[in-house]
Amino acid sequence: MSYPSLPIYPDIITGIPGTIPFDYTALQPVLKTDFASGREVRRQIWSSPRRTIVVYYKRLTYDQAQSFWEFYRSMDGPLTSFVFFFPEQRAYFDESFGTSDGTENIINLPCKGLQTGESFVLRRGNVVLNYPADFTLSLGTGPNGEDQADLDVPGSIGQTYFFSFTGRLKMKGRFEDKPLRFNEEKGLSSDMTVRIIGLQLEIA
Numbered sequence: 001m002s003y004p005s006l007p008i009y010p011d012i013i014t015g016i017p018g019t020i021p022f023d024y025t026a027l028q029p030v031l032k033t034d035f036a037s038g039r040e041v042r043r044q045i046w047s048s049p050r051r052t053i054v055v056y057y058k059r060l061t062y063d064q065a066q067s068f069w070e071f072y073r074s075m076d077g078p079l080t081s082f083v084f085f086f087p088e089q090r091a092y093f094d095e096s097f098g099t100s101d102g103t104e105n106i107i108n109l110p111c112k113g114l115q116t117g118e119s120f121v122l123r124r125g126n127v128v129l130n131y132p133a134d135f136t137l138s139l140g141t142g143p144n145g146e147d148q149a150d151l152d153v154p155g156s157i158g159q160t161y162f163f164s165f166t167g168r169l170k171m172k173g174r175f176e177d178k179p180l181r182f183n184e185e186k187g188l189s190s191d192m193t194v195r196i197i198g199l200q201l202e203i204a
Helices: 062-074
Strands: 023-027 030-034 040-044 050-057 082-085 090-099 106-108 121-124 127-129 135-138 148-151 160-175 192-199
Touching: 050 160
Parallel strands: none
Antiparallel strands: 023 050, 030 040, 050 192, 082 160, 090 160, 106 148, 121 127, 121 160, 135 148, 160 192
């Protein structure tokens, strides 16, 4: 099974430096139906919260600002999605990252830099997969540098994968639908704020 790669957002530690910590919000998307009686019905439509990330850039050099602008232009602004890796190693619980198509043997995990010395749990639906009997790990081998799991047996169509781990979270996202502004001053770019809208991950 081949996996397409996505563009990768400039690393805010090793690439174009952003401030850490940055801000993000998380919203659990639901579908709401209102009835004339005043009753409402809500249904969960995402397995994990939808994150919106706010990255702050302060006093970038002119070249750094231009490099970011080139990345923004290559994404056609908010049109094209990309991969964003959270900059710090943290613990995450039950991050959903796609559903089975019944044929997958290797899946892209929602992280890179997985800390194998810490506990990690891979779950498919309600079934916990045992390591290394049910799957093995390949670190950093995914198309975007993410970690991968090699499954002993593929799942059933429609089963959702969840992963609890310590590492750098992988998020699929796009730029928000607003202009990107640069304020240049004597060859430097002053404060710049970038918002990234989270999208659902896929195992491929």
